[in-house]
Amino acid sequence: MAPVLQTFDDLWIWNRVGDAMPWYYAVATNRMPAKYLISRRIPCELDLKDAEETELWNEHARLTQEFLRLWGSVRSAEVRLSSVPRAETSLVDLSAELAQRMLRHCNFCRWNCRVDRTAGTKHGTCQLESTSRVSSYFHHVGEELVFRGTHGSGTIFFTSCNQRCAFCQNGSISQDKDNGIPVTPERLAAMAWQLGTEGCHNINWVGGEPTIHLHTIVSAIQLLGIRKPSVRDLNYIEHVKSDLFRPLARGPGSAQYDGEFSVPMLWNSNFFMSEETLRILRPLMDVWLPDFKFGNDKCAIFLSRTPWYFETVSRNHKMIHDWGEDVVIRHLVMPGHVECCTKPVLGWIAENMPRALVNVMDQYHPDSFCDPSSASYDPRYESLSRRPRPSEILEAYRCATELGLRFQAVTFEKSRTRLTL
Numbered sequence: 216m217a218p219v220l221q222t223f224d225d226l227w228i229w230n231r232v233g234d235a236m237p238w239y240y241a242v243a244t245n246r247m248p249a250k251y252l253i254s255r256r257i258p259c260e261l262d263l264k265d266a267e268e269t270e271l272w273n274e275h276a277r278l279t280q281e282f283l284r285l286w287g288s289v290r291s292a293e294v295r296l297s298s299v300p301r302a303e304t305s306l307v308d309l310s311a312e313l314a315q316r317m318l319r320h321c322n323f324c325r326w327n328c329r330v331d332r333t334a335g336t337k338h339g340t341c342q343l344e345s346t347s348r349v350s351s352y353f354h355h356v357g358e359e360l361v362f363r364g365t366h367g368s369g370t371i372f373f374t375s376c377n378q379r380c381a382f383c384q385n386g387s388i389s390q391d392k393d394n395g396i397p398v399t400p401e402r403l404a405a406m407a408w409q410l411g412t413e414g415c416h417n418i419n420w421v422g423g424e425p426t427i428h429l430h431t432i433v434s435a436i437q438l439l440g441i442r443k444p445s446v447r448d449l450n451y452i453e454h455v456k457s458d459l460f461r462p463l464a465r466g467p468g469s470a471q472y473d474g475e476f477s478v479p480m481l482w483n484s485n486f487f488m489s490e491e492t493l494r495i496l497r498p499l500m501d502v503w504l505p506d507f508k509f510g511n512d513k514c515a516i517f518l519s520r521t522p523w524y525f526e527t528v529s530r531n532h533k534m535i536h537d538w539g540e541d542v543v544i545r546h547l548v549m550p551g552h553v554e555c556c557t558k559p560v561l562g563w564i565a566e567n568m569p570r571a572l573v574n575v576m577d578q579y580h581p582d583s584f585c586d587p588s589s590a591s592y593d594p595r596y597e598s599l600s601r602r603p604r605p606s607e608i609l610e611a612y613r614c615a616t617e618l619g620l621r622f623q624a625v626t627f628e629k630s631r632t633r634l635t636l
Contacts, residue, residue, distance in 0.1 A: 350373070372422060373388075481504055
């Protein structure tokens with residue numbers, strides 16, 4: 216008799232953390248529709264092209280409340296989504312228009328550069344113009360178990376970043392804005408569609424940093440599942456499809472809810488975004504995977520050349536917590552930074568987001584400017600040219616335990632060192 220493969224629904228992790236991610240789990244198992252499908256049912260009354268940007272934001276605030284009401288009714292089974300018609304012009308369309316307006320005075324992230332990225336004459340921190348580039352996309356089997364599941368996380372890696380982390384482990388992506396291939400919203404939607412139909416449990420928007428590609432991502436979500444991608448687009452994007460094998464789809468019902476393409480949207484980010492970006496993403500993202508790297512601005516400036524770090528990232532974490540969103544927070548334990556970064560970050564989470572899932576990561580290794588074997592090595596970062604000591608990892612775990620954080624399940628199954636208390 217052939218062995219029965221374990222399904223996503225049956226993974227042991229859900230008995231430990233399922234209560235912290237009820238919406239994501241329901242969407243990933245096709246029990247609920249992805250948020251963008253709900254947002255497509257929220258009608259917008261404005262003429263999007265003629266309205267002033269202030270009018271668009273006021274309408275977005277109003278429609279977000281309408282979204283929350285419908286989302287609540289769908290979650291409680293009071294309303295079946297298929298009974299609500301799609302709007303001719305919807306909250307998703309409004310979100311896409313707002314992102315395009317923001318691009319002309321870019322305020323996607325906390326840098327608030329205000330450059331017109333459509334003009335291509337001035338460049339902000341990310342150095343990008345209006346074109347988005349994707350370095351690779353694939354079934355990621357290295358993410359947390361809740362995201363990689365049995366068929367992988369549908370990960371799309373964008374180029375460039377709005378931080379300059381000296382230890383970046385994706386330096387070829389974040390530091391090279393011309394890596395990969397340029398993508399239109401249609402081709403980006405084709406990537407997401409392909410990953411979803413191949414069985415991925417989510418679409419994992421990452422980089423580099425996805426925030427600086429907000430306009431392309433929202434426009435891709437606007438198109439997602441409306442029609443099947445063209446053969447031409449599928450052939451084009453295949454150049455950066457990086458799967459070592461082509462996984463089998465989960466079955467006829469995979470990525471479907473009541474006959475519509477539905478897959479959870481995952482925002483995998485450094486969380487150094489503006490409030491406006493976060494508000495646009497709220498009715499579109501089903502689960503969040505933010506980094507919380509530094510416990511103070513001094514370390515953030517020295518290690519990533521990022522001012523206003525703690526106030527910005529803590530504010531954004533608090534916003535999604537207050538909204539009741541599903542979230543897994545990542546904190547990377549860095550050598551020599553347990554007292555100044557790990558403990559303050561974990562302490563803040565315990566005080567402000569006590570029930571959130573936290574991955575206290577032991578995977579740090581010297582890379583980019585911290586790697587002595589690299590031509591890019593900078594002696595200023597000598598203190599980060601080693602892995603964390605076992606004592607540092609254990610001290611981080613002890614701190615998380617004493618604070619009562621929910622970290623064991625998502626941390627230990629991914630641990631590199633296999634250290635436990």
